[in-house]
Amino acid sequence: MPETMGLRDRKRIETRRRIAESARSLALEHEIDHTTIEQIAARADVSPRTFFNYFDSKEDAVLGHTELDLSPEALAAHLETVDGEPAAQAVVDLAFLVFGETFADEAERTARKELVVRFPQLIRRQVNRMTSVSEAMVGAVRTVLERDPAWGPEAATPQAAEMLLGMCMTALRTAARDADTAPDEVRGRMVALIRDTASRIATD
Missing domain, CATH: 1.10.357.10 (Tetracycline Repressor, domain 2)
Structure with a gap:
C-alpha cells in the first residue's frame, strides 16, 4: 500500500x-x-x-x-509504489489516491454541482476535466493489468481497464458515504467488494 x-x-x-x-x-x-x-x-x-x-x-x-495532478510523472511515481500488488488492490489505491479526498467531502461535491448549474459556461470545462482524468486513469489501470501475472498485456485491454476502474469508482462512492470510516478500512471494503463481485460473476 x-x-x-x-x-x-x-x-x-x-x-x-x-x-x-x-x-x-x-x-x-x-x-x-x-x-x-x-x-x-x-x-x-x-x-x-x-x-x-x-x-x-x-x-x-x-x-x-x-484531485491529484494526473501528470505522467505523478502517475508513474504512483505505479511504482503499487508495483507487485494484486490488480484489484493496486487500482483501488489509484482511485483512492486520486479521488479519496474529493469523495470524502460531500459539501464540495454539492457546491461544484451548484456552480455548474448557476454558471453553465463551466459545463464544458467540467466535461473536459472528467474526460482527461478518465483517460489518464484508464491508461494507468492498463499498466497495472499488464504487470499483473493474472492478466498480462493481452488481457489488459482498454475495455477491461474501464470495467475494473468503474467497479473501483462505484465502490469508492459507496464507501465515501460513511465519513467516519478510516481510510484503510475504506480501501479494505473496496477491495473485498470488487473481489466478491468478480467471483460471483465468474460462477454465473
Whole structure:
C-alpha cells in the first residue's frame, strides 16, 4: 500500500483547496466575469504566480478540482509504489489516491454541482476535466493489468481497464458515504467488494 502522504503533498492539497474555496466564494459574490485571478490569489493569501501552479484559469479554480495532478510523472511515481500488488488492490489505491479526498467531502461535491448549474459556461470545462482524468486513469489501470501475472498485456485491454476502474469508482462512492470510516478500512471494503463481485460473476 502507498506510503502515507508527506507534509509537502498535504500542504499542496491544502493550498489548492484554499485557492478553490476563494475562487468559489468570489464567483458567488461577484459572478465569474467580475472575478479576477488577482482577487482570488489575494483572498487565498498566495501570489498570482502561485495560483498558476495549481490552476490554469479562474474557471478551473471555481470548479475547484482537488484531485491529484494526473501528470505522467505523478502517475508513474504512483505505479511504482503499487508495483507487485494484486490488480484489484493496486487500482483501488489509484482511485483512492486520486479521488479519496474529493469523495470524502460531500459539501464540495454539492457546491461544484451548484456552480455548474448557476454558471453553465463551466459545463464544458467540467466535461473536459472528467474526460482527461478518465483517460489518464484508464491508461494507468492498463499498466497495472499488464504487470499483473493474472492478466498480462493481452488481457489488459482498454475495455477491461474501464470495467475494473468503474467497479473501483462505484465502490469508492459507496464507501465515501460513511465519513467516519478510516481510510484503510475504506480501501479494505473496496477491495473485498470488487473481489466478491468478480467471483460471483465468474460462477454465473
